[in-house]
Amino acid sequence: MNNLHIRKKIFSKICKVRFFELELQKLKEKKIVKTLIYLSLGQESIAASVSEAIKNAYVFFQHRGHAQYLCFGGNEKKLADELLGLKSGSNKGMGGSPPVFDLKKKIYGHVGLIGDQVPVAAGYSMIKKKNTVLCFFGDGAAEEDFVLATLGTAATKKLKILFICDDNNFSVLTPIKDRRSWKIENIAKSFGLNVASIDDDPLTIYKTINSLKKKLPALINIKTCREYWHEGSGKDKPYKGFWNRFEIEKKKLIKLNQKNFVEKEIYKKSKWAKTLWQKQLQKL
Secondary structure, three states: OOHHHHHHHHHHHHHHHHHHHHHHHHHHHOOOOOOOOOOOOOOHHHHHHHHHHOOOOEEEOOOOOHHHHHHOOOOHHHHHHHHOOOOOOOOOOOOOOOOOOEHHHOEEOOOOOOOOHHHHHHHHHHHOOOOOEEEEEEOOHHHOHHHHHHHHHHHHHOOOEEEEEEEOOEEOOEEHHHOOOOOHHHHHHHHOOEEEEEEOOHHHHHHHHHHHOOOOOEEEEEEOOOOEOOOOOOEOOOOOOOOOHHHHHHHHHHHOOOHHHHHHHHHHHHHHHHHHHHHHHOOO
């Protein structure tokens, strides 16, 4: 596939996540959705790009996981139902936003402690030795001792696992500079993992993943920007160094003479999301 084709496929997935969550955000504002929500808005390109680079993997992620769930093929109706607290939800309406699972698609959501999916993913990799395991976690989870210990275990056992750190710089509201003086990629490298540190440009992620997927275990730290609060529907105030990857990618595609594609994709995914939520709301 050429670079333009890849960008278009990834942009389509970004739009799917974005417009699904924008409708969710409106419902949360209106208090129709009552559960806690952790929006992926701003960080959509990571899951969208990784899911294009690696297929048929076992996928583990944290509380901010709607993008991973949708990009790796999770059932969007069941996700909406879960967020509405319905028994037809992915976790029978009992879990809400963080623990969204789709076992048929090998998708495993968050279950409790910050970072607990990391040792679980490594354990799974020990069992499913021939299968690739993807494990997403955030820069806050990177500071948990059992997460760091798991990186060492993955190197020692030579596990077929790729760790992806969604580095949005914040643990709730506290930036990295106020929390630690070290970098997760340096720790991983000292353990013997192959590492990379990049930003959330879709094509860069896609190419980096392709270069690392045959050199596992590995860790990739991806710098990104969170648009909304740690939890809830409120929007973060723009801060120094903030960028909007959706807008950047949209402009790049338009410069590549893809304005019609961009406009059609935005219209199509926006209409899809509105229709989906309207149908699922009728179950209330």
